[in-house]
Amino acid sequence: MGGREATMVLMDENGKRCDGRTVDEPRRIMIKAGGLKNADGSSYIEFGDNKILVGVFGPRDVHPKHMSDTDTGILRVRYHMEPFSVGERKNPAPSRREIEISKVIKEALEPAVMLEKFPRTAVDVFIEVLQADGGTRCAALTAASVALADAGIPMRDMVAAIAAGKVADTVILDVNNEEDQAGQADMPIGYMPNLEKITLLQLDGVLTPEEYKKCVQVGVDGCKLVYELQKKALNDKYFGNKGD
Amino acid sequence: MADKRKYVIPGDVVTTGPFRPEQNTVLEGNKIISTTIGISEIYDDSVRVIPLTGKYIPKINDLVIGKVNSHTSLSWELDINSCYVGFLPAQDVFGRDFSAHADELATKLRTGDLVAARIANFDRTRDPLVSISDRDLGKIDSGVLMEISPSKVPRLIGKKGSMIQMIEEATDAAVTIGQNGWVVVSCESPEGLLKAKKAIQMVNEQAHVANLTDQVKEMLDKKGES
Structure with missing residues (x-):
């Protein structure tokens, strides 16, 4: 925090945000399915200035063997930030934050994937953040879901994710790095658009009950926008624009 | 039936009618939902999705x-x-x-x-x-092993084996297709082997194309002349 951010104008008098977006406008999002030859499924996402690559392997043998479950397959997720993904070199060893995000993303994907069809196997999801600019967990979750579909893992639904938040006493969609640092609240939301179920909900900041409800609603609407792009990415790869 | 075919991705609602969910679909409330990327088909009383991706899952008698x-x-x-x-x-x-x-x-x-x-x-x-x-x-004992995507094996076999029969006849090759996506091609003549391999590769890459059988036939005939 510190004094520098406090002087920053997050919302001007016209209701425009620090990067020129309106309150309910997400950043530019580009999703591509496939791209990695050696992975069973993969995807690449550009979410504003975030650049994230995801590779999925499996279902495959579990190593170490003791982790395997005779009733169901297991999902393993590794979220990792490259040393060059942020301004100052990041130590490549998994940090406390990365371990937590790995767990959060895993738990957000678990309701969607149907691993009970593959007992004694594992599905591994590797998320590499090449460039970070706030909201990487949402972008990573969105991309991981596309990569899982690309790998042919049975899923009840896709998982789309985006963050809602509050800056300058206004509820906004898609919190960027500056807004995350200096804003009043940040709420990442993961959502299954067809089943209409939330799989990830975190909140950092203070909101009134009314603001909380509005934030969830804004986030869910944002997830539906993201879902359309996920759909387009998969249609482009598999049906060459013929998909509806 | 052909007009009921749809391209679907996980989560897409295939239909809401009183159908039996089969391969790659689940019943969620009154909706039948696809669980994979593929092409949905509705039969008399059942719904299934033919997958376009995914690993081989063993089935008895395969x-x-x-x-x-x-x-x-x-x-x-x-x-x-x-x-x-x-x-x-x-x-x-x-x-x-x-x-x-x-x-x-x-x-x-x-x-x-x-x-x-x-x-x-x-x-x-x-x-x-x-x-x-x-x-x-x-x-x-002999032959060349090729790998294709397991989800494209039915396309390589074709309706009642039409595709593979055509490739075998045109090239004099013997082709053994495993449901797991591994294919062994053996042929007396090197040209036949190359042609058969090329045809199988073509099916693997263009499995979604309509009237693929004709295109493969054209390719096989053309190569024969030169």
Whole structure:
């Protein structure tokens, strides 16, 4: 925090945000399915200035063997930030934050994937953040879901994710790095658009009950926008624009 | 029926009617939802999605091509291009009077050998049991192994085997297709082998194209003239 951010104008008098977006406008999002030859499924996402690559392997043998479950397959997720993904070199060893995000993303994907069809196997999801600019967990979750579909893992639904938040006493969609640092609240939301179920909900900041409800609603609407792009990415790869 | 075909991705609602959800679909409330990327088909009373991606999942009675990974004194382990390993018991090869001290498994199948095998038994509690004791099954002595996506195997076979028959006739090659996506091509003449390989590659890459059979036929005929 510190004094520098406090002087920053997050919302001007016209209701425009620090990067020129309106309150309910997400950043530019580009999703591509496939791209990695050696992975069973993969995807690449550009979410504003975030650049994230995801590779999925499996279902495959579990190593170490003791982790395997005779009733169901297991999902393993590794979220990792490259040393060059942020301004100052990041130590490549998994940090406390990365371990937590790995767990959060895993738990957000678990309701969607149907691993009970593959007992004694594992599905591994590797998320590499090449460039970070706030909201990487949402972008990573969105991309991981596309990569899982690309790998042919049975899923009840896709998982789309985006963050809602509050800056300058206004509820906004898609919190960027500056807004995350200096804003009043940040709420990442993961959502299954067809089943209409939330799989990830975190909140950092203070909101009134009314603001909380509005934030969830804004986030869910944002997830539906993201879902359309996920759909387009998969249609482009598999049906060459013929998909509806 | 053809007009009921739809391209679907996971989560897409295939239909809401009173249908039975089959392959790659689940019933969620009153909606039938696709669980994979593929093409949905509605039959008289059932719905299924033909997958366009994904690993091979063993099914009883499937013909598969396996590669011998290793063996113990009682059984072989086959790599069948799946998340499970194929389990081939020694009795299946040596017969009932197999004896673990008298018979040496390496005399019949060595590590790296290819076999055509059938999935004899498979359920979620155990690795798939395979058998090679049938006509047309057993060790493969010659040919070239090709890998295609397991989800495209039905396309390579074609309706009632039309596609593969056409390739075999045009090139004089013998093609063994494993449901697990491994294909062995053997042919007397090198040109036939190359042509057959090219045709199989073409099916693998363009499986979604309509009237692919005609295009493959055209390719085979054209190459024949030159």
